[in-house]
Amino acid sequence: MNYYLYALAVLLLILWYNRVKFIIWSPVLAVFVYLGCPDKMGIAVYLTINILLLIEPIRTALISKPLMALIARLKLMPSISQTEKIALRAGTVWMDGEIFSGRPNFTTILSDSYPTLTAEENAFLNKEVDEVCRMTNDYETSERRDLSPQVWQYLKDNHFLGMIIPKQYGGLGFSALGHSAVIQKLATHSQALAITTMVPNSLGPAELLLHYGTQAQRDYYLPRLANGTDVPCFALTEPLAGSDATSIRAYGIVFNDNGVPKIRLNFEKRYITLGAIASLIGLAFTLRDPDGILGKESDLGITCALVKSSLEGVVQGRRHNPLGIPFVNSPLQGMDVIIGIDDVIGGMDGIGQGWMMLMESLAVGRGISLPSTCTGGIKLSTKVCGAYATVREQFGTSIGNFEGIESVLGHMAAMTYMMDAARIFTIGAIDEGKKPSVINAVMKYHSTELFRKTINDAMDIVGGAGISLGERNLIGHAYMGAPIAITVEGANIMTRTLIQFGQGVIRCHPFAYKEIEALGSNDAKAFDVNFFAHIGFALGNMVRMILLSVTRGYIYLPKSSGVARNYERKLMWTSATFSFMTDLIMGLFGGSLKQREMISARFGDVMSYSYLLMATMRRYKEEGYSKDSEVFMKYVGDHALSNIQKAYDDIAHNLFSGILFAPLRFYMRLNRMGRPANDQQLHRLATIILTQDEKRDALTKDVYVGKQLALLEEAFKLHNEAKPIVGKMKKAIRAHALPKAPFDLLIEEAVKKSVISKAEGSTLKKAYLLKQEAIQVDSYDVSTFVRD
Known part of the structure; x- marks a missing residue:
């Protein structure tokens, strides 16, 4: 009899692990109950519950109707x-849904x-982008506090401000990846140049017109925006309304x-990029119709309109100094x-639709513009530091040979690989028409924080x-410029504590x-179907979490190859744990979960590092699971899993702090998902950026090499060529054939x-x-440096 019970128990675990429907595993449980409890009363109770x-x-x-009343009360x-x-409702669920599943x-x-x-985008990147970088002296731009007139004209003439505008309207019609690559390369040379180009191609008049404008509005404005006849800006932020855009005054x-119905506008905006020079202002405002001219409603909601800066009452002419x-x-x-009314984006149909437009269009800023700018900055830092740490010497050796410097360089190299993987993977989804709002928030947060670090x-x-x-x-x-990226499109503290998990738990959870x-x-019927499906979902995830935990993921057969197989197992384990614990805290905190921001932030860390690891695995596969990519995959995998583990530790410390949960906390410490990468991995990674070869070039691809960076790269190259020559001289000094002195x-x-x-002497000199x-x-x- 016991063997049957054991077999049935295993079968039940298998069914629950695979989350089969209740109607399938219920008969198995009935047999289990019958064999384990042959008492007729027990069987009758089970059958009654089953029928119910x-x-x-x-x-x-x-059940469901009384439960709905209780939940409401x-x-x-x-x-x-x-x-x-x-x-x-704005945007779509993508990889975030996989993590929550x-x-x-x-x-x-x-x-x-x-x-x-595409070939066209590559050509533009290597010609027009290189040319505008060559034309831009970043220091002179800083001193004069503006791009030169020649650079401004080049940007307009070559449609940099209209990359996202289709060719039929005179724009470049670039893909999201093409747009991203241009911004990234510009950012490796000049922050001002990158931001100036980025903003017209981000949330603003062109983006909103493409998705929501009337045909007449598109036909008139898009060609003017594409060729720079109109310079756009988008005015949203106000002194009393920042991240809380719904509070705009x-x-x-x-x-x-x-x-003729018209609209009288009054507004005070700040932090508006290109605001002082814009000829076309995209404006967000609340619209009221107190006299009912347009209909019965008096409060028509947030609305977006196009305002020509030449109109009477528009005040420009001042600038912030960011x-x-x-x-x-x-x-x-x-x-x-x-x-x-025709100036409202979308005309009459666009009235009151501004909030929806903004939420759906934020994908561009959070998913493309900021990650591209920041990844460019990360690549530049990595390329410069690899060369500089080789050329710069202290105590008779390159500073890159010191383990302290080496550990930092190794981490920089791996994070460059990871962030570029996430950038391309996310943009691939956007190019396919997806609008992954939660993942875009993850990208905004991690790209800007990683750039800062x-x-x-x-x-x-x-x-x-x-x-x-x-x-x-x-x-x-x-x-x-690093703090600027942190603050825009939702400050990072709020992005981490409110948006990543706060929106994700409702938007991406299946039920x-x-x-x-x-x-x-x-709707009792809809609630019933989803609530009981949710119960089955949670039960399945609990069983999956336990079995994946005790087997350390080895119960799962991975689909990937190479070193990624182990990280795939761990991701399956962490996803089951994350999903079950999400249901647990929803049950614990209910409607107050939105206010538990510190807990929310830690769950957001689990979700976001899971995504970054997924993106890195996707890149590793794209590169054919190559040996050269393996060291990056291993470091990123260990880095992500150690951060996920830290988040779980902090969650357990705050949610399961009593003596009752001591065994659980002990088990979690004993059976960890991951630990930080070791020193050997850091050494291998640092070696890649301290060596001038194709691996370093691939890692820092699309960094613009201007005059000063070219000089550093040439010094880096000659330094490496001179190493064997220096070795001969060191040997001669040790043999007393040469005196001790600087080489x-x-x-x-x-x-x-x-x-x-x-010849060697000439090379060394x-x-x-x-x-x-x-x-x-x-x-x-001094006489010219100090200003009056």
């Missing part, structure tokens, strides 16, 4: 406002789009002008500015060469939003004594002279 759960009308009447489900509903489909994940540039009043980075960023005001590390490595501003400084302005909607509409002072003597050849030139910093005459 299986017959939907009975279940709905006896105890406020166990969060209330969702209309604006929150619009934000939640508890059972990610790696066949789908590993075959999802990982795009490449800018307003429009509908009035009757000789029988940490000295000289892109145009400005306040804007409007006093009794008159526009027509990387540029700080770079400043530590290059030291005074990063601090002393001037034409020789390769990273100073990037360092100054949560459906249950909330059913409760809101008092550059011994070159002629070494040649005379045939320690090295004349050139390497020293070039190194000396490459590590110089700018200085200025």
Whole structure:
């Protein structure tokens, strides 16, 4: 009898692990009950419960309806406002849904789009983008606080401001990847140049017109935006409304002008990029119709309109100074500015649709523009530091040979690989028409934070060469610009604590939003179906979590190859754990979950690092699971899993703190998902960027190599070529054939004594002279440096 019970128990675990429907595993459980409890009363109780759960009308009447009343009375489900509903419905669920599922489909994940540039986009990147970078002297731009007139004209003439506009309207019609690649490369040379180009191609008039404008609006404005006749900006942020865009005070009043309905606008905006020079302002405001001219409603909601800066009442002419980075960023005001209904984006149909437009269009800023700018900055930091740490010497050796520097360089290399993988993977989804709003928030947060970390590390490595501003400084302005990326499109503290998991738990969970909607509409049938499906989902994830945990993921057969197989197993384990614990905290906190921001942030960390690891695995597969990519895959895998483990530790520390949960906490410490990468991995990664070869070039692809960086790269190259020559001289010094002295002072003597050849002496002399030139910093005459 016991053998049958064991076999049935195993069968039940298998069924629950695979989340089969209740109607399938219920008979198996019935046999288990019968064999384990032959008492007739026990069987009768089980059958009664079974019938109650299986017959939907009975279940709905006896369980679901009373439960709905209880949930409403105890406020166990969060209330969702209309604006929150619009934000939640905006965009689509993508890889975030896989993470929340508890059972990610790696066949789908590993075959999802990982795009490449078209020939046309590549040509533009290597010609027009290189040319505008050559034309832009970043230090002079900083000093004059604007791009030169020649650069502005080149951007307009070559349609940089219209990359996202289709060719039929005169734009470049680039893919999201093409758009991203241009912004990324510009950011490796000049933050001001990148931001100036980025904004017209992000959330603004062109993006909104393409998706929501009338045909007449598109036909008129898009060609003007594509060729730079109109310079656009988008005015959303206000002194009293930042991240909380629903609180905007800018307003429009509908009035009757000789029988024609018009709108009188009043607004005060700030932090508006290109605001001071824009000829076409995209404006977000709340629209009111107190006299009912357009219909019965008086409060028409957030609306977006196109406002020509030449209109009476528009006040431009002032600029902010964003940490000295000289892109145009400005306040804007409007006093009794008159526009027509035709100026509303979408015309009459666009009235009151502004919030929806904004939420659906934020994908561009969060998913493309900011990750591209920041990945460019990360690549630049990695390329510069690899070369500089080789050329710069202390205590007779390159500073890159010190383990402290090496550990930082290794981490920079791996994070460059990971962030570029995530950038391309995310953009592949956007190019396919998806709008993964939660993943875009993940990308915004991690790309900007990683850029901040990387540029700080770079400043530590290059030291005074990063601090002393001037034409020789390769990273100073990037360092100054890092906090700007942190604050825009939703400040990072709020992105981590409110958006990633806060929106994801409702938007991406298979049942949560459906249950909330059913409760809101008092739809007992819909609630019943989704609630009991949710119960089965949670049960299956609990069993999956336990079995994957005790087997450390080895119960699962991975779809990937190479070292990724182990990380796929761990991701399957963490997804099941994440999904079950998500259901657990929804049950614990109910409607107050939105206010538990610190817990939410930690769950967001689990979700976001899971995504970054998925993206890296996708790149690893795209590269054919190559040996060269293996070291990156291993480091990123260990890095992501250790951060996931830390998040789980912090969750357990805060949620399961009593003595009752001590065994659980002990088990979690004993059976860890991951630990940080080891020193050997860091050494291998650092070696890649300290060696001038195709692996380093691939890692830092599309960094613009201007005059100063070319000089550093040449010094880097000659330094490596001179290493064997220096080795001969060191050997001669140890043998007392040469005296102890700086090598550059011994070159002629070494040649005379045939320690090295004349050609080797020439190479060594050139390497020293070039190194000396490459590590110089700018200085200025005191009489002209100090300003009156």
